[in-house]
Amino acid sequence: MGRRRRREDERQLHGVLVLNKPSGPTSTDCLNRIKRELGQPIIGHAGTLDPLASGVLVVLLGKATRLATHLLGARKTYQGALRLGLATDTYDIQGKVVEERPCEGLDPEEIRRAVLDWKGTSLQEVPAYSAAKHQGRPLYELARAGEEVPVKEKDVTVYTAEALMVQPPEVAFRVACSAGTYVRSLVHSLGKRLGCGATMTALTREESEPFSLGQAHGLEEILSDPEGFGARVLPIAEVLKGWLQVELGPDEAKGVRNGMRIPVAPDLAKSASPGVKALLSEAGEPLALAEARPLEGRLKWVILRGLF
Numbered sequence: 001m002g003r004r005r006r007r008e009d010e011r012q013l014h015g016v017l018v019l020n021k022p023s024g025p026t027s028t029d030c031l032n033r034i035k036r037e038l039g040q041p042i043i044g045h046a047g048t049l050d051p052l053a054s055g056v057l058v059v060l061l062g063k064a065t066r067l068a069t070h071l072l073g074a075r076k077t078y079q080g081a082l083r084l085g086l087a088t089d090t091y092d093i094q095g096k097v098v099e100e101r102p103c104e105g106l107d108p109e110e111i112r113r114a115v116l117d118w119k120g121t122s123l124q125e126v127p128a129y130s131a132a133k134h135q136g137r138p139l140y141e142l143a144r145a146g147e148e149v150p151v152k153e154k155d156v157t158v159y160t161a162e163a164l165m166v167q168p169p170e171v172a173f174r175v176a177c178s179a180g181t182y183v184r185s186l187v188h189s190l191g192k193r194l195g196c197g198a199t200m201t202a203l204t205r206e207e208s209e210p211f212s213l214g215q216a217h218g219l220e221e222i223l224s225d226p227e228g229f230g231a232r233v234l235p236i237a238e239v240l241k242g243w244l245q246v247e248l249g250p251d252e253a254k255g256v257r258n259g260m261r262i263p264v265a266p267d268l269a270k271s272a273s274p275g276v277k278a279l280l281s282e283a284g285e286p287l288a289l290a291e292a293r294p295l296e297g298r299l300k301w302v303i304l305r306g307l308f
Contacts, residue, residue, distance in 0.1 A: 011039035014062035015233040020216035021049050021057040023202075030057065030219055037223050046071035047179060047208055048131070052092050053078075055205030056216055063286075064236050066305045070276065070289060075159065077176040077207040080200060082187045084111070084169040087197035089143070090129040091184035095199075103196040108166040114190045115173050118161040124185050126152040156181040171198075174206075210242045236286045236307060243278040243289070253281040256288055256301070257308055264292045264299040276304060 021030055027048040035043050044065040046058035055078070060068055085103035088095030126132045128149040129140045142149045157178040165172040175183060184200040191198025206213045217232050246268065248256065255262040256279060263269075269292070279287040279301065286307040292299045 012042055012062050013040065013230055013233050015064050015235045016067075016211070016239050017059040017061060017222070017233050018211045018215040018217065019057040019059050019222070020213065020218050021054055021205075022219055023052055023054040025219075026051050027057055031059065033219065033223060034059065038226055038229055044068050046074065047076070049205060050092070050184070050203070052094050052200070053203040053205060055203075056208045056211055056213055057205070058208050058211055061233060063307055064239065066307060067236075067239065067289075070305070071208075073179045074209040075176060075207075076179060076181070076205060076209075077174070078183055078203055078205050079164070079172070079174045080183055080187075080203040081170065081172045082190070082198050083201050084171065084191065084194065084198050085196050086169070086199045087188070087191060088199050091127050091182075091188040092200040092203075095129065099197050101196045103169050103194070106168050106194060106196065108168065111166050111168065111171060111194065112163040114193050115161055115163040115171070117193075118158045118175060118186050118190070121155065121157040123153045124156045124182060125189075126154060127182055127185055127188075130182065154180065158186070170201075176207075237280070237284055240278040240280070240286055243276060244273070245278045245280055247280050247282060248287065249282065253279075253285075253287055256290075256303065256306075259303070259306075261295060261300040261302055264301060268292075269299045277301075 019030060021027065027045055031043050031045060034040055040061055042062045042065055044060045046060060046068055049055065049057055058071060083093070084106065085101050086097065087099040089098050126139065128143040131138050131140065132152055133139070134142065134150050134152070139149050158181065159176040161173065161175045163171060163173050175186065183203055187198050187200040222229060222232060252262050276289050276291055279290050281287055288303045288307055289305045290301040290303050293302045
């Protein structure tokens with residue numbers, strides 16, 4: 001047992017894999033295959049995708065799972081498609097059809113304006129068929145059991161929205177939004193506004209900042225080449241380039257490893273900006289994500305997440 005555990009530990013990588021999730025399987029399905037077939041017991045992600053959706057799924061391996069809470073809130077960009085005149089219980093094409101209406105008379109410019117009107121910050125109704133929880137149970141579990149699903153709302157922000165193609169009943173769009181936005185709910189609300197119903201038929205996540213589809217690797221490509229897996233994983237130090245970085249001397253680095261709240265160097269204390277920083281050793285080894293906070297009369301590094 002001990003030898004097998006050591007072999008598993010040796011296979012465990014530490015970094016970020018930008019996966020191009022295929023449409024069909026759940027995000028968990030994809031992670032479980034990587035975990036099982038490539039020997040990665042410590043694995044997570046920075047924002048799930050619905051089964052219908054494809055595109056960027058940020059997979060966290062080993063110590064990189066400690067970055068999850070700091071990557072989950074990243075801005076997302078999607079390209080998608082919808083069909084007017086059709087409504088389903090899940091708000092996407094995989095659901096049960098609940099209503100069909102004619103939409104031939106709709107003005108294409110009115111449709112474009114309805115897409116543009118997604119832009120802004122608003123309360124969004126969480127779909128009944130979603131992983132959001134009520135009293136510890138996923139809403140989709142309640143919906144499938146025929147139980148009453150409470151109406152839940154959340155604040156979301158749509159930064160940009162555009163109609164790429166309008167040929168009723170088909171519409172293609174691109175939207176950039178805050179983490180946790182249900183794009184299929186945006187589609188559903190558009191259908192209600194136009195009075196004909198609408199259902200999402202396709203969705204691709206193009207970006208989960210700072211990662212993009214151009215960096216992503218296909219699931220079967222990854223699984224069919226175990227020897228090349230490591231080369232596809234971004235090291236934690238590479239990922240941390242998106243944060244402001246602070247290099248620590250040997251004594252300071254030792255203090256961080258020992259869980260101490262070490263003082264911020266005087267030259268940094270004078271110009272320290274608020275927000276999360278990445279602390280690195282002189283050799284470039286990731287040590288922690290930290291914030292400078294006033295403690296005991298001086299600025300000290302408060303460790304938010306150790307990375308060593």
